[in-house]
Amino acid sequence: MFMIEGLSMLGGGIQHFLTPLSLFNVAWATLLGIVIGMLPGLTATMGVALLVTLTYGMPGDQAILTLICMYVGAIYGGSRSAILLNIPGTPASAATSLDGFPLAQQGKAGYAMGLATVSSAIGTVIGIICLAVFAPLLAELAFDFGTYEFFWLAVFGVVISGRLTAMGDPLKGYIAGILGLLVAMIGMESLQAYQRFTFGVHQLSGGIDIIPAMVGAFGFAEILTVMRRRYDAKVLVSQDRVVPRFKDVWRFKRTSVRSGIIGTFVGIVPGVGEDIGSWASYAAARRASKEKEMFGKGSYEGLTAAETGNSAVIPGALIPVLTLAIPGSTAAAVLIAAMLIHDIRPGPMLMIENPEFLYQVVAMLLFTTLAITLYGLSLTKVLVKVLAIPREKLMPVVYVLCVIGPFAISQRMFDVYVMIFFGLAGFILREMKYPMAPIVLGIILGTLLDTNLRRGLALTDGDPTPFFTRPISMLLFGITLLVILISIPVVSRTIKRLCLALGLHGKLWGKARHER
Amino acid sequence: MEEGRQSARADLITGGVFILLGLAVAYAAWEMPRFANRGVHPWVAPGVVPLLLGGLLALCGALLGWRAAKQGALGKLSQHTSWRMLIASVESRRLWAMIALALMYTLVLLGWLPFWLATGLYVWASIVIFETVLSDKPRRLWRSLVLALLQAVLVAAIVTLVFQYGFLVRLP
Numbered sequence: 001m002f003m004i005e006g007l008s009m010l011g012g013g014i015q016h017f018l019t020p021l022s023l024f025n026v027a028w029a030t031l032l033g034i035v036i037g038m039l040p041g042l043t044a045t046m047g048v049a050l051l052v053t054l055t056y057g058m059p060g061d062q063a064i065l066t067l068i069c070m071y072v073g074a075i076y077g078g079s080r081s082a083i084l085l086n087i088p089g090t091p092a093s094a095a096t097s098l099d100g101f102p103l104a105q106q107g108k109a110g111y112a113m114g115l116a117t118v119s120s121a122i123g124t125v126i127g128i129i130c131l132a133v134f135a136p137l138l139a140e141l142a143f144d145f146g147t148y149e150f151f152w153l154a155v156f157g158v159v160i161s162g163r164l165t166a167m168g169d170p171l172k173g174y175i176a177g178i179l180g181l182l183v184a185m186i187g188m189e190s191l192q193a194y195q196r197f198t199f200g201v202h203q204l205s206g207g208i209d210i211i212p213a214m215v216g217a218f219g220f221a222e223i224l225t226v227m228r229r230r231y232d233a234k235v236l237v238s239q240d241r242v243v244p245r246f247k248d249v250w251r252f253k254r255t256s257v258r259s260g261i262i263g264t265f266v267g268i269v270p271g272v273g274e275d276i277g278s279w280a281s282y283a284a285a286r287r288a289s290k291e292k293e294m295f296g297k298g299s300y301e302g303l304t305a306a307e308t309g310n311s312a313v314i315p316g317a318l319i320p321v322l323t324l325a326i327p328g329s330t331a332a333a334v335l336i337a338a339m340l341i342h343d344i345r346p347g348p349m350l351m352i353e354n355p356e357f358l359y360q361v362v363a364m365l366l367f368t369t370l371a372i373t374l375y376g377l378s379l380t381k382v383l384v385k386v387l388a389i390p391r392e393k394l395m396p397v398v399y400v401l402c403v404i405g406p407f408a409i410s411q412r413m414f415d416v417y418v419m420i421f422f423g424l425a426g427f428i429l430r431e432m433k434y435p436m437a438p439i440v441l442g443i444i445l446g447t448l449l450d451t452n453l454r455r456g457l458a459l460t461d462g463d464p465t466p467f468f469t470r471p472i473s474m475l476l477f478g479i480t481l482l483v484i485l486i487s488i489p490v491v492s493r494t495i496k497r498l499c500l501a502l503g504l505h506g507k508l509w510g511k512a513r514h515e516r
Numbered sequence: 517m518e519e520g521r522q523s524a525r526a527d528l529i530t531g532g533v534f535i536l537l538g539l540a541v542a543y544a545a546w547e548m549p550r551f552a553n554r555g556v557h558p559w560v561a562p563g564v565v566p567l568l569l570g571g572l573l574a575l576c577g578a579l580l581g582w583r584a585a586k587q588g589a590l591g592k593l594s595q596h597t598s599w600r601m602l603i604a605s606v607e608s609r610r611l612w613a614m615i616a617l618a619l620m621y622t623l624v625l626l627g628w629l630p631f632w633l634a635t636g637l638y639v640w641a642s643i644v645i646f647e648t649v650l651s652d653k654p655r656r657l658w659r660s661l662v663l664a665l666l667q668a669v670l671v672a673a674i675v676t677l678v679f680q681y682g683f684l685v686r687l688p
Contacts (some may be wrong), residue, residue, distance in 0.1 A: 005602070053683070053685060054683050054685075056683070057683060057684050057685075066643065092527065098551060131647075139660065151575075157530075167559040171576060171579060171580055171583070172580075175534060175573070175576045175577070175580065178569055178572055178573045178576060179573070181565075181569050182541060182566070182569050182570075182573065185565065185569065189562050190560075191560065191562070191589070192551050192556065193563055194549065194551075194562040196545075196548065196562055196563075196566060197541075202518060209569045214603075218620070223613065223618075224611060225612065225644070227610055227611070227614045228607050228608075228611040228614070229607070229609060230606055230610070230652060231652070244572065249552055301554060307604050342661055364575070392642075392643055392646040392647050392651075393643055393664075395640035395642075396617075396638060396639045396643060396671075397639060397671050397675075398619055399621075399638075399642075400635050400638070400639065400675060401669070401675075403621075403622055404675070404679060404685065404687060404688070405625070406685070407686075407688045408679070408685040408686065408687075411686050413627075413688060416622060416688065417622075420603055420618070424615070432523070432526055432527070433523075449565065450565040453559075453565060454559070454560045454561075454564060454565070457557065457559040458559075460558060461557060462557050462558070462559045462560075477625075
């Protein structure tokens with residue numbers, strides 16, 4: 001019954017977007033996404049954040065469609081520069097360059113791009129299936145979430161993102177998370193309507209808007225990083241076959257499915273995005289491969305794993321967005337902001353208020369997957385030309401867009417100043433190896449954390465017991481505590497010694513080390 | 517080794533900054549009204565979460581500084597990595613130029629000139645400066661001036677028209 005209802009709603013979703021206008025939007029937004037993803041320094045998050053402005057005047061469904069096309073296109077587009085320049089166009093394609101660039105050096109650039117295209121499409125489709133199956137289940141579960149659970153969910157989101165996006169140095173990840181949460185404290189709080197940290201600046205009373213902050217941290221900061229570098233890279237070109245042979249795709253079916261599932265689950269984890277999804281799939285593929293020695297030297301399997309993994313993250317990242325209003329990646333954080341602008345309220349109530357929206361999102365993802373496949377296999381040679389645009393000519397224009405974007409939403413220069421502040425601060429923090437994702441998560445989840453902690457304590461008149469005794473709360477608290485404890489060197493060393501004593505060493509810690 | 521010590525030094529300094537910032541936030545949170553007269557429970561006052569976060573930030577800052585000190589942040593840095601290098605290297609000059617151009621455009625030109633003119637000037641100046649003065653393979657000045665002017669006029673016109681009339685967005 002459930003299944004049939006889902007399928008009919010999916011059909012409805014697909015039909016909803018089978019209009020000339022929608023298809024036109026899919027066509028241009030996906031192509032623009034691919035171009036943005038290809039250009040080093042322009043990331044998916046930045047593309048989506050800037051596009052929110054352009055889609056401001058559109059109806060909600062068309063706006064979200066355009067943004068999702070941009071997101072998928074940009075994550076896919078990053079593989080182009082990873083293969084041809086050895087510079088990942090977006091951080092998501094870092095693992096792609098490990099095998100993609102050696103393939104290009106061997107004169108197989110076209111084939112590598114073709115394989116990356118098909119792998120991205122397969123990854124997105126696996127993610128879409130998981131989205132369609134798990135989102136309704138998670139939404140059902142989310143109905144049991146109350147004040148206490150949402151508090152822990154916010155804490156868990158910031159902590160896990162801090163831990164996993166700063167693998168080598170969790171402390172910096174946590175600091176980034178706390179900074180984000182502090183930014184969220186600015187402005188009027190909802191329980192007593194008191195204005196915190198506004199210092200008499202009335203523009204601050206509404207809090208810091210996420211879009212200007214994101215455009216700064218992912219746009220302006222990135223422009224500074226790109227322009228500082230002295231040398232520009234050279235593009236490798238080749239004239240080989242592009243469309244992959246079926247046997248090459250079929251040969252790695254296990255790798256594809258495994259990478260797709262890993263990517264989806266990484267996507268579900270709050271604030272842990274495509275880059276981690278891609279690395280995790282790559283590491284898992286190398287471990288399981290019969291041709292381990294080929295990895296890093298131009299392995300088709302490694303390329304397949306990296307590209308399937310990062311693309312599968314996108315639908316995965318949308319699962320917590322739609323069911324809990326918690327972003328699974330930084331670009332998904334922008335999507336939440338965009339949905340709110342267009343009066344779509346993501347979260348547990350979405351499935352009741354607007355049940356067809358989930359299947360519309362599934363349909364959007366299907367359409368854009370089709371678009372990247374078509375573009376990827378047909379426009380290979382034309383798209384390479386984009387990489388020839390010199391950054392001196394491109395980046396000033398991008399900065400102009402970074403100024404227009406934040407201004408356009410509420411027509412105040414104050415938001416442009418916010419963008420500049422976050423750009424400079426983001427640049428400095430990034431240079432010092434602080435991850436950006438926990439900051440974003442902190443900004444998004446800060447209000448949730450604050451309101452639910454205090455509301456929960458108000459309900460019990462100051463007694464914190466329910467935060468620890470309700471089953472889901474207990475579970476979330478336990479995982480959060482465990483994540484923090486493992487990241488303390490003394491504790492992790494002790495666990496390691498314990499495992500060694502129990503003979504588990506090779507299995508557990510070898511694996512963890514491999515993934516780094 | 518030198519680079520490691522340099523980043524440890526940076527961590528030591530930022531650790532200090534985070535301690536100060538955390539304590540300042542905690543103090544400001546402590547000073548916030550508690551609304552006890554409205555019957556608000558002390559744990560529900562607006563300052564609770566900022567107080568906790570400020571404390572946590574100061575703690576993390578202290579940990580960061582302590583770890584950096586253990587990694588040799590207090591040792592002497594050689595001449596090459598002095599603060600002067602931060603300003604003098606080619607990379608730094610490129611960075612400072614980009615920041616200065618961006619700030620000039622946003623904070624000065626946009627309030628003073630019409631949007632299209634400010635944008636055109638900014639794009640023109642940026643391209644010329646990065647193609648000639650700050651480039652390893654500088655282009656001939658007059659060539660860069662002319663080509664960049666062409667691009668600047670096009671960008672200013674297209675951006676203004678597309679956003680104002682295409683997407684119906686108001687411009688700064």
